[in-house]
Amino acid sequence: MEVCVDLVGSRRKFGKNESPWVSVFNLCNAAIGAGVLSFPYSFRRTGIVGGLFFTGIIWVIEVFALCLLVRVTEKYNSQSYQQLVLSVLGSKMAVITSVTMITFLVGSMISYLIITDVFAPVFAELFGESSVFADRRVVIVLFTILLILPLALKTTLKALNYSSVISVAMLIYLTVVLVTIGAKGLIANGFPSDILLWDAGRHAFIIIDIVVFAFQCHIQVVPIFAELAENPTPFFGDEKGLLEERLLDEEVISQISLRQRSERVKRMDGVVFTSMSLCVVCYCLVGLFGYLIFPDVESDVLKSFGNKNGFMNFARIGMAVVAIVCYPVQSIPARSILDDVVKALMKAPVAAFSLTRHTTITLFLVGSTLTVALLINNVGTVFSVVASSGGVMVVFVIPGLLLVRGIHSAPVGYTDHTLIEEDGLTRSTRTTTQKFVQIVGGTLMLALGNLIFIATCYVSATGMASDSD
Numbered sequence: 001m002e003v004c005v006d007l008v009g010s011r012r013k014f015g016k017n018e019s020p021w022v023s024v025f026n027l028c029n030a031a032i033g034a035g036v037l038s039f040p041y042s043f044r045r046t047g048i049v050g051g052l053f054f055t056g057i058i059w060v061i062e063v064f065a066l067c068l069l070v071r072v073t074e075k076y077n078s079q080s081y082q083q084l085v086l087s088v089l090g091s092k093m094a095v096i097t098s099v100t101m102i103t104f105l106v107g108s109m110i111s112y113l114i115i116t117d118v119f120a121p122v123f124a125e126l127f128g129e130s131s132v133f134a135d136r137r138v139v140i141v142l143f144t145i146l147l148i149l150p151l152a153l154k155t156t157l158k159a160l161n162y163s164s165v166i167s168v169a170m171l172i173y174l175t176v177v178l179v180t181i182g183a184k185g186l187i188a189n190g191f192p193s194d195i196l197l198w199d200a201g202r203h204a205f206i207i208i209d210i211v212v213f214a215f216q217c218h219i220q221v222v223p224i225f226a227e228l229a230e231n232p233t234p235f236f237g238d239e240k241g242l243l244e245e246r247l248l249d250e251e252v253i254s255q256i257s258l259r260q261r262s263e264r265v266k267r268m269d270g271v272v273f274t275s276m277s278l279c280v281v282c283y284c285l286v287g288l289f290g291y292l293i294f295p296d297v298e299s300d301v302l303k304s305f306g307n308k309n310g311f312m313n314f315a316r317i318g319m320a321v322v323a324i325v326c327y328p329v330q331s332i333p334a335r336s337i338l339d340d341v342v343k344a345l346m347k348a349p350v351a352a353f354s355l356t357r358h359t360t361i362t363l364f365l366v367g368s369t370l371t372v373a374l375l376i377n378n379v380g381t382v383f384s385v386v387a388s389s390g391g392v393m394v395v396f397v398i399p400g401l402l403l404v405r406g407i408h409s410a411p412v413g414y415t416d417h418t419l420i421e422e423d424g425l426t427r428s429t430r431t432t433t434q435k436f437v438q439i440v441g442g443t444l445m446l447a448l449g450n451l452i453f454i455a456t457c458y459v460s461a462t463g464m465a466s467d468s469d
Contacts, residue, residue: 020228020271021162026224027217027275029164030329032171032322033112035214039283040290040297040304042210045203047196051287054204058211061445062104065399066221066272072402074265075224079149080336081222085398088405098337100393101219105334106369108213112323112330113373116143116314120198121307132452137374143324143369151328152362157220158227163325168278170318177311178301182289194295205455214283215276218394225268232267235274335361396449403442 043051078084081101086094117136124134132138154160290301297304305312338361
């Protein structure tokens with residue numbers, strides 16, 4: 001006897017975004033940021049082979065973790081990352097995760113505000129060194145109020161799809177420019193003699209933090225998937241069969257509903273692979289050619305070029321624009337966490353939306369991050385703190401716990417979600433192989449996350465990551 005089990009309830013919520021390409025750009029936008037500028041420095045510290053190796057390993061882990069999150073999100077019908085953790089791991093872990101997430105997100109938002117100060121030299125040339133617009137603090141405040149705040153007030157990630165295209169376009173532009181300049185240098189001068197090929201010493205843990213920060217979009221993948229329609233369009237061409245399914249009677253539709261949801265997961269898998277593959281290719285090219293151009297590259301590759309290269313000046317401005325459009329992508333989940341806290345204190349309904357509360361929390365987030373950004377001018381400091389704390393938790397620990405916790409629950413993300421009842425006994429259709437993958441994969445991710453966190457804290461505390469050693 002087959003018994004169909006509803007893992008969430010009789011009523012599921014689906015988004016209105018029917019295009020997977022919108023999700024691709026939004027997921028790329030969530031990952032792309034100032035971290036890409038530090039990849040040449042990463043290659044300098046670990047060597048060309050080391051840089052490619054560590055970036056590739058993190059990419060594999062990222063894709064695996066994101067696909068896992070998509071499947072668990074589908075199973076529990078979660079609308080946010082913290083809601084997902086609450087459903088799977090309980091309220092205590094949800095509180096810990098929310099605190100970690102808000103630290104990670106606010107740190108990212110601060111770094112994006114700091115990057116907008118690259119417009120200060122541009123304004124200094126236009127209005128003079130003594131002009132008020134040449135002051136980095138004035139520049140940051142102006143861009144925050146005029147551009148970032150209106151975008152941060154948006155209620156959904158889908159509303160930011162056009163701004164997400166800008167992030168992808170500027171990443172590709174930066175990649176093309178560095179590859180062009182680097183290739184010309186190789187043709188004219190040959191391979192630099194002082195290039196390091198491999199160094200997997202203590203610096204590797206600091207570099208892994210940079211790579212983790214550059215790939216992090218786990219918090220946003222849950223709402224991006226939640227906004228995806230029940231039957232999203234294919235990436236290319238036209239897909240037939242959905243119309244025929246709509247014409248079937250209710251009983252047959254209920255039989256195939258799980259298959260339709262699996263198609264939704266399958267489409268999101270394509271979104272994850274496409275967006276992360278685009279990022280890893282561009283990151284590796286930026287790291288490789290940025291290092292070949294400047295073997296002694298700084299933590300920000302754009303600073304190594306100075307202000308005389310017009311192409312790189314445009315890239316510098318472009319990355320500041322990327323920071324502007326990335327800020328609201330981070331602010332939406334941060335606002336969601338604070339909104340949950342406020343609703344809990346006010347004992348408001350979980351699904352209740354208040355424009356006043358929405359605006360107040362947004363103004364609080366923008367105001368607090370702006371205040372810190374005006375006091376700090378070193379993006380590298382923010383990267384180190386943010387990536388070694390929140391990044392490790394979000395990228396490694398939580399997905400690892402979800403895998404281990406999945407051992408005691410029904411399988412997720414598979415076409416067949418039924419339980420087969422025989423002789424009064426109910427057995428899961430999950431195979432021993434799936435259990436083994438969950439145990440080993442979850443344990444490895446937990447161990448790796450803890451190792452990176454402890455090692456990074458030790459290296460940072462003892463000053464072993466400095467360039468002087």
